[in-house]
Amino acid sequence: MSISRKLLATAAVAAFAGLTGFASAATEIQWWHAMGGTNGERVDKIATDFNATQSEYKVVPVYKGNYTDTMTAAIAAFRAKQQPHIVQVFEVGTATMMAAKGAVYPVEQVMKDAGEPFDKSKYLPAVISYYQTSQGELLSMPFNSSTPVLWYNKDAFKKAGIANPPKTWDDMKSASEKLVAAGYKCGFSFGWQSWVMIENYSAWHNLPMGTKENGFAGLDTKFTFNNDHVKARLAKIADWSKDKLFTYGGRRGDSLSMFTNGECGMWMNSSAYYGSIKKQAKFDFGQTMLPLDTDVASKPQNSIIGGATLWVLKGHPKGDYKGVAKFMTYLSSPEVQAWWHQQTGYVPITTAAYELSKKQGFYDSNPGTDTAIHELSLNTPTPNSRGLRFGNFVQIRDVLNEEMEAIWSGKKSAADAIDEAAVRGDTLLRKFERANN
Amino acid sequence: MLKRVHFAPSVLPYLLVLPQILITLVFFIWPASQALYQSLLIQDAFGLSTEFVWFENFQNLFADDLYLGAFERTLLFSALVASISMGFALILSAMADRVIKGSGAYRTLLIWPYAVAPVAAGALWVFMLDPTLGILTYALTVMGYDWNHKLNGNEAMALVVIAAAWKQVAYNFLFFLAAMQSIPKSLIEAAAIDGAGPVRRFLTIIFPLISPTTFFLMVVNVVYAFFETFAIIHAITQGGPAKATETLVYKVFNDGFVGLDLGSSAAQSVILMAMVIGLTVIQFRYIEKKVEY
Numbered sequence: 140m141s142i143s144r145k146l147l148a149t150a151a152v153a154a155f156a157g158l159t160g161f162a163s164a165a166t167e168i169q170w171w172h173a174m175g176g177t178n179g180e181r182v183d184k185i186a187t188d189f190n191a192t193q194s195e196y197k198v199v200p201v202y203k204g205n206y207t208d209t210m211t212a213a214i215a216a217f218r219a220k221q222q223p224h225i226v227q228v229f230e231v232g233t234a235t236m237m238a239a240k241g242a243v244y245p246v247e248q249v250m251k252d253a254g255e256p257f258d259k260s261k262y263l264p265a266v267i268s269y270y271q272t273s274q275g276e277l278l279s280m281p282f283n284s285s286t287p288v289l290w291y292n293k294d295a296f297k298k299a300g301i302a303n304p305p306k307t308w309d310d311m312k313s314a315s316e317k318l319v320a321a322g323y324k325c326g327f328s329f330g331w332q333s334w335v336m337i338e339n340y341s342a343w344h345n346l347p348m349g350t351k352e353n354g355f356a357g358l359d360t361k362f363t364f365n366n367d368h369v370k371a372r373l374a375k376i377a378d379w380s381k382d383k384l385f386t387y388g389g390r391r392g393d394s395l396s397m398f399t400n401g402e403c404g405m406w407m408n409s410s411a412y413y414g415s416i417k418k419q420a421k422f423d424f425g426q427t428m429l430p431l432d433t434d435v436a437s438k439p440q441n442s443i444i445g446g447a448t449l450w451v452l453k454g455h456p457k458g459d460y461k462g463v464a465k466f467m468t469y470l471s472s473p474e475v476q477a478w479w480h481q482q483t484g485y486v487p488i489t490t491a492a493y494e495l496s497k498k499q500g501f502y503d504s505n506p507g508t509d510t511a512i513h514e515l516s517l518n519t520p521t522p523n524s525r526g527l528r529f530g531n532f533v534q535i536r537d538v539l540n541e542e543m544e545a546i547w548s549g550k551k552s553a554a555d556a557i558d559e560a561a562v563r564g565d566t567l568l569r570k571f572e573r574a575n576n
Numbered sequence: 577m578l579k580r581v582h583f584a585p586s587v588l589p590y591l592l593v594l595p596q597i598l599i600t601l602v603f604f605i606w607p608a609s610q611a612l613y614q615s616l617l618i619q620d621a622f623g624l625s626t627e628f629v630w631f632e633n634f635q636n637l638f639a640d641d642l643y644l645g646a647f648e649r650t651l652l653f654s655a656l657v658a659s660i661s662m663g664f665a666l667i668l669s670a671m672a673d674r675v676i677k678g679s680g681a682y683r684t685l686l687i688w689p690y691a692v693a694p695v696a697a698g699a700l701w702v703f704m705l706d707p708t709l710g711i712l713t714y715a716l717t718v719m720g721y722d723w724n725h726k727l728n729g730n731e732a733m734a735l736v737v738i739a740a741a742w743k744q745v746a747y748n749f750l751f752f753l754a755a756m757q758s759i760p761k762s763l764i765e766a767a768a769i770d771g772a773g774p775v776r777r778f779l780t781i782i783f784p785l786i787s788p789t790t791f792f793l794m795v796v797n798v799v800y801a802f803f804e805t806f807a808i809i810h811a812i813t814q815g816g817p818a819k820a821t822e823t824l825v826y827k828v829f830n831d832g833f834v835g836l837d838l839g840s841s842a843a844q845s846v847i848l849m850a851m852v853i854g855l856t857v858i859q860f861r862y863i864e865k866k867v868e869y
Contacts, residue, residue: 240624574619574625
């Protein structure tokens with residue numbers, strides 16, 4: 140008995156030591172994040188650098204797996220009253236986090252309570268509008284944000300005799316035809332299709348995706364993305380896939396290899412793939428703004444972001460949140476933001492960081508890397524292009540993925556699939572409304 | 577009069593079973609009761625607002641075409657996995673039973689896949705059949721077949737069935753071989769003297785004699801396909817495309833941990849729990865007793 144007890148005690152101490160890191164007397168701030176690989180190292184560097192600037196607080200970054208894992212882990216931890224101070228949550232989890240009023244400590248409030256200077260006007264409107272309440276209070280701190288752009292293979296364009304990168308969907312068609320005629324396996328492909336082809340397509344053409352200002356003004360929102368414009372566009376793309384102008388290559392970034400190995404001449408996906416493409420592509424590539432559907436709008440509105448933000452969770456001693464506020468200030472300083480932006484391809488969250496990158500000559504030596512910022516700040520966001528606030532959106536994106544895959548495989552017409560997606564999506568919205576009332 | 581022998585009551589037997597009871601309570605009964613309770617609630621992800629709804633989660637499930645679809649799919653998946661893995665194992669063990677030289681090496685090689693972790697098994701098949709990079713995909717393309725399990729649901733189903741069955745062949749092989757080797761040699765020799773060839777000997781003697789093992793394996797394989805293939809599906813398709821490979825267990829994970837719909841997820845696991853209990857009862861009550869030869 141006594142041996143096993145001793146063992147247990149040792150194990151408990153070891154576990155405790157592992158959790159808290161033992162050593163320092165500084166107040167620890169737990170930061171759970173979902174950045175693996177190189178970006179994980181960059182997150183560690185940010186924390187280490189912050190810890191070196193002062194001795195009162197110590198930020199401890201912990202990698203918790205992908206976005207879904209991280210969010211689920213934080214929620215489970217909250218239910219067990221073991222939550223971290225800061226957790227990184229992807230944009231589709233926004234409505235879930237927002238509805239959890241008893242769990243979330245709005246970032247703007249954190250800054251105010253800690254007496255930390257905070258000026259919202261310094262942040263890029265299209266970036267923070269996604270995470271504001273309809274009254275304008277900022278709920279979470281944008282950390283890694285990106286937006287979809289059109290990537291194109293410059294060498295392929297030269298070979299196929301395409302003078303300029305496409306500006307409209309009609310250009311997309313003719314460019315794809317030329318690419319296929321020049322021997323390429325497909326014209327274009329895209330990933331994160333719900334985000335690129337439904338969410339951003341709607342914002343780009345100033346179309347609402349749902350009622351109640353895309354869910355910003357209430358949980359009783361309904362989907363309206365099953366409109367004729369979306370249906371017509373998807374129907375055309377499905378039609379093009381017969382001639383290989385378009386080829387579907389899977390969810391998320393699965394189709395990246397089709398672009399980087401030269402199969403498809405164009406690819407629509409996040410601007411944050413810059414690093415991967417630069418590493419993998421053996422050709423000259425460029426990025427340009429998303430194509431415009433001239434049947435729908437005469438000029439583009441602005442695109443919406445994807446990526447993740449940092450949420451502060453309640454339930455820790457008051458003093459801890461002073462450290463959280465200090466860390467947020469450090470994180471959004473121009474130097475840190477500019478470094479993060481240039482290293483990763485995520486957009487900077489403040490105007491100052493953008494200006495600094497400009498001054499450092501980053502955009503001159505890496506042409507096209509400011510495309511994302513241009514898209515986001517093209518116009519003042521409207522209720523249709525401010526962002527999305529739909530509950531259960533993780534599942535709804537899956538529904539959209541499923542129904543769109545049914546279009547690409549020819550099982551359903553675009554109109555049927557999108558109508559069905561809206562019906563299934565509304566059911567999930569009602570479920571969320573009920574659970575959060 | 578009979579003199580009754582009394583032993584002083586001892587706590588020792590209770591102490592001896594105590595650890596087992598504690599483990600069962602902490603790791604089985606407690607979580608199961610939690611799942612039961614959770615299945616009667618509608619709750620937001622953080623557990624901040626809770627509504628007790630009796631059996632509404634269950635009602636919703638059985639009114640949901642997607643759930644019923646997952647049920648059918650799971651049945652099909654289990655039937656395919658069980659029949660393919662048992663079929664192959666039967667053929668392989670029938671062959672191995674007759675091998676004399678180098679049988680040790682042959683058997684060891686056949687048992688290997690059992691030691692492969694499910695995720696690794698999944699990753700293996702994903703690499704071989706990746707639509708853009710896979711070597712088998714390349715071979716299929718050369719033969720004029722355009723394989724893309726990321727788009728084609730039937731191909732995705734075929735892929736997870738193959739990976740799950742492949743991993744289970746080794747286990748079935750072991751049991752079949754052991755069963756075959758316990759058949760008295762004299763029976764087979766007598767049949768051989770009477771002029772029965774290998775195929776006939778297999779059909780009329782070996783196969784009927786190993787039927788208890790076959791039934792046992794059937795239950796084990798169905799349980800395997802139902803409950804233990806999560807990692808393989810997670811590694812290969814994540815339930816896609818368009819839910820084509822979403823089995824019941826995968827749906828529990830998807831609704832609960834990705835979708836954060838805890839009530840529905842708990843209700844689904846309660847249903848699964850009832851099914852495991854049912855299968856276990858069948859195995860103990862009927863199969864072990866009723867199979868005769």
